[in-house]
Amino acid sequence: MRSRVSVLAAARQDVAAARGLVRAAQAEADEARIETRRRYDLIRAAHDACLVALTDARETARDEIFDRFHHEAAARAATLGRLASACAPGPAGAAWPAWRPSPAGRTGLLRIGTITVDEDGPAVPALVPLLGNAHLEITGVPSTADGLISGLLLRALGSLHPGDLRLWVYDPDRLGGSLAGFAPLAPAGILTSVGPGGLTAMLDELVEQVRRINETVLAGRYATLAGIPGRRPEPWRVAVLLGDAQDLGPAQRAQLDRLVRTGVACGVHLIARDIPLGAHPDVERLRLDGREATCDTAGVLPVRLDPPPPAEQVSAVCRDLADALTAGPPPARLEDVLPREIWRECSATALTAPLGVGPDGLPIEVSLGDDPPHALIGGPSGSGKTNLIYAWLGALTSRYSPAELALYLLDFKEGVSFARFAPSPRDPSWLPHVRLAGVNVNDDREFGLALLRHLSAELQRRARAAKRCEAGKLAELRAEDPDGEWPRIVAVIDEFQVLLGGRDAVSSEAASLLEDLARRGRSQGIHLVLASQDVTGIEALWGRPGLVAQFTLRIALPKARRILAETNLAADVIPRHHAVINPDSGAPDANRIARLPDAGDRRTWRTLQERLWRARPATLAPPRLFDGDAVPVFTPDPGDHGPRAALGERIDVEARPAWVAMDRAPGRNLAVIGTRGEEAVAILTSAALSLAATPGARFSVACPDPAVAALLGPLRAALPSASFHVGDTVPTLFAQVAADLSGPHYLLGLALDARSQSSGGTRRSPIPSPDDPLRTILEQGPERRVHVLGWWRSVSRLRDDLGGLAARYDPIGAWVALDVHGADLAPLSPVPGGPAWFPRPRRALCFDRSTDRVPQVIIPYAAAGR
Structure with missing residues (x-):
């Protein structure tokens, strides 16, 4: 019994111990759970922190990548813009609000609109090739296409010198109305508009131009007209075809194909709207869809078309070009x-x-x-x-x-x-x-x-x-x-x-x-x-x-x-x-x-x-x-050449004076004939100045007509020591000189024909008597160094003073004719019928019988003091 109790007590102790162990184990487990939870919470917190940090990092990285992308896009757009400006300089690539013609003499690509490379980035010009590069084939709404063509032509015209671009326009539907703004170019000869019946002739002419340029300009030396160095020997030629492919016959299609194949090399280009040009590397195709378009140059990128240029701007530029062409190109330097x-x-x-x-x-x-x-x-x-x-x-x-x-x-x-x-x-x-x-x-x-x-x-x-x-x-x-x-x-x-x-x-x-x-x-x-x-x-x-x-x-x-x-x-x-x-x-x-x-x-x-x-x-x-309008001035010659009278300047290369020698030979007298009194006095004045160099020379001046005494001023200035006789004192002077023919003595006379006139102008005596003192001086004076230099107002009056109709002119060895016609000079001239002389202002006809074969024209010297 006791053993059972002991066993039971021992068992109970074991159970109690086991329970203690269990409780201890549970306590440890609870502590472990608590620690695990704490650690989990720490991990979760760390995880959440990592997530936040990763999210922040991702956001930051995305912003950096985004900024970098936009920076690179802007750089690319700027680069494309610079390339576009280089490929389409000035009027070839400027937007219409800032567009101005600037003839640089060259053109590359031409602007038709803009391209947006990035959705949020800047737009860059969209360019297409034309002159020297390609033909253009355009399909789409005709009104939009015509505006595009108008802009292309205006840009090309504004980039070139006047006359460097010739245009042909075939427009059978509107008969030129589609491009009416270019009409001012027609009178200047650089625009030809072709109606429905003129296409064949136009294509034939362009094909002939290609043939001529190939044979005579390129001539096997150059591959293209654009490749010839220096200034272009031929203008650019552009034919605009605004029609329908069904309008073309077989012959026209064949000529068009020839131009497509050979035109670009020779500077002959086509812009065709709704007319296929065929598959050829020289053809650039533009397909219009509303205000957008695609073209071979831009690829898949859509082009936002520029609006057409204002009609008044087109007309104004074309009028200026026509005026410049009419005036002609500027001269060289x-x-x-x-x-x-x-x-x-x-x-x-x-x-x-x-x-x-x-x-x-x-x-x-x-x-x-x-x-x-x-x-x-x-x-x-x-x-x-x-x-x-x-x-x-x-x-x-x-x-x-x-x-x-x-x-x-x-x-x-x-x-x-x-x-x-x-x-x-x-x-x-x-x-x-x-x-x-x-x-x-x-x-x-x-x-x-x-x-x-x-x-x-x-x-x-x-x-x-x-x-x-x-x-x-x-x-x-x-x-x-x-x-x-x-x-x-x-x-x-x-x-x-x-x-x-x-x-x-x-x-x-x-x-x-x-x-x-x-x-x-x-x-x-x-x-x-x-x-x-x-x-x-x-x-x-x-x-x-x-x-x-x-x-x-x-x-x-x-x-x-x-x-x-x-x-x-x-x-x-x-x-x-x-x-x-x-x-x-x-x-x-x-x-x-x-x-x-x-x-x-x-x-x-x-x-x-x-x-x-x-x-x-x-x-x-x-x-x-x-200078035919200049009046020469006499300069005295100090040389030792004997007494001679200077009458005027010869019309020759050396500008020599016309001299008349006043030596002892018979007839060494001078007659100035005509009614131009001032010129007659100027001739007598230069003669007197040149004769004043004669040692011991004396001068007497006679003016029978008081009405012309006002002309004596130049002679008074040139000959201050001479004796002057006017009116009634003249006969006394002539009588004294005739009675004492001792020289050197020079008798200068103004209007000598007035001696035999009354105060009313009628002749007192038709013929002076043989013993007239003046006739005596004229005939006998030169041998004694007494010479007459006189002015008569007509040949007939001179003839009368020499003896009338039967008089000989031997006493007049030299004469100067002013406003006297050649036929009137026949009695004095060696030329039968008189010299071919028609009076001219400030000119005189001179003849010296001792030196001249024919009369010569002289320019009387300016009168002294004038």
Whole structure:
């Protein structure tokens, strides 16, 4: 029993111990759960913190990536914008609000709208190729397509120089109304509108242009017209076809296919709306959908089309272009024909210099030598002959020194075109090469004849020197005589037809001299440059085909007539500031078109002239300037040459005085005839001033007519010690002189014919008596050194004072005629019927029986004190 109790107690103790262990284990488990929970909470908190940190990190990273993306997108857009500006500069790519025409002479791609590369990024210009690159095929709503085409054409026109783009428009539905804003270009010749029946002719013409350019311009040397260096030799050509493919026939389709294949290389382009151009690499396709479009260049990116340009802007630009084309392209610069260094060329074989620039921008040179030897310049009034001559002279004188080139310049226009080459009060410089310049000589054909005589004498001198040296041409003469002065001579005669226009001795002799100089001058380095508005009607050239044939270098300005060959019409189509240069007598195949520089600007020319003038040799004398409007002033000659009277200036190259010797020979008296009293007194005054140098000379002045006594002022100033007799004292003077013929004594008379007139102007005695004192002095005085220098107002009155109708004119050894016609001078002249003389202001006809074969024209000197 006890054992059972013990066992039970022991069991109970074991159970109690087990329960304690269980409770301890539960307590440990509870603590473990609590610790696990705490740790889980810590982990959860850490996890949550990590999630927050990761979320923040993700957000931050996303923002950085987003910023970086947008930065790169903006950079790409800016790059694309710069590329677009480079590919479509200025008016080719500017938006319409800021668009202005700016003819840079080139165009690349053309803007049609914008492309958005990124949804939130900036837009960049959308460009398509055209000139020099592609044809355009456009499909879509016609009104939208026409606005697109209008913008393309305006951008192309605004990017090029006027005339560098020619347009054809085929619009069978609206007959040109779709592009009406371009209509002002039609009168200027750069827009051709074609109706329904004109498509075939238009395509044929464009195909012919492609053929011509391939054969004559590209000529196997260049692959494309755009690849030719320098200025384009041909304009761009664009044909706009606004139609339907069903409108084309088989022949038209074939021509269109030819243009698609070959046009781009030759600068001929097509813009076709709703007309397929076929599959070809040169075709750029644009597909319009509302205000958006896709094109081959942009790929899948949609293009937001620009609005069409304002109609008034299109019209204004086209009007300005038409006006510019009508006015012609601007001239070249004078610097384009000048060398970098002056006077580096030798003229032994020829004179060569550029006259302008060609279509390619390169200088076009002309030569004067053995072939061609002479030049003929033609062009109507205002076409630029004077400017052309200036440019040519500038190019020549800057290349050849005065020892290599001598110039003789003559202008028969009423102007002073060549006066700038001589010194003046405004400008003391002169062109060193000029030996003579004649201006305002339209009434002095005698001066042109004097120039030709001077050149003929120079030709003879050179021919004699060449004969001595056994030289056949100037280059050989210069080689044999290197110390001689043998420059090439260029004589420029503007409006030369004035010189040859009369039927008289002047024209006949001038034509003969011109022909001789033209025929023989080439070998001796004498070259003629004749300029004229027209050679029609130059009677002196009739029957002289050999003269014009010598002028093989022909230069025709716009609208020139009869300068080139009859079949050569190039001068009819060239614009202003251009010339046709033809070295083969005007044959069409020898044409070269030159754009001339603007050499007429006085400031530009003065800069060049002063540069040449400073470089001139110190011993070089200024040129002789003959001005037909100037009145020469007498300068006494201190030389010992015996008594002689200066009457005026000869019309010749040397500007020599016209002298009359007052020696002891019979008839050494002078008669001035005419009614121009002031000029008569001026002639007597210069004669008296020159005779005043005679030792012991005495002067008496007689004026029978008190009405002209007011003209005595110049004589009183020139001869303060002379005795003056007016009116009733004149007979006494004549009687005293006739009674005592002792010299040297010079009797100057004004209106001597008034001696035999009453106060009413009627003759008192038709014929003076044989013992008239004046007749005695005239007949007997010269042998005793008493000479009469008198003024009679007509030949008939002089005749009466000499003895009437049967009188001999032997006592008058020299005479000067003012306003007296040639026929009236027949009794005094060696020319049967009288000289061919028509009175002119400030000119006189002079004849000295002892020295002259025929009368000569002189310019009376200005009266002393005037």
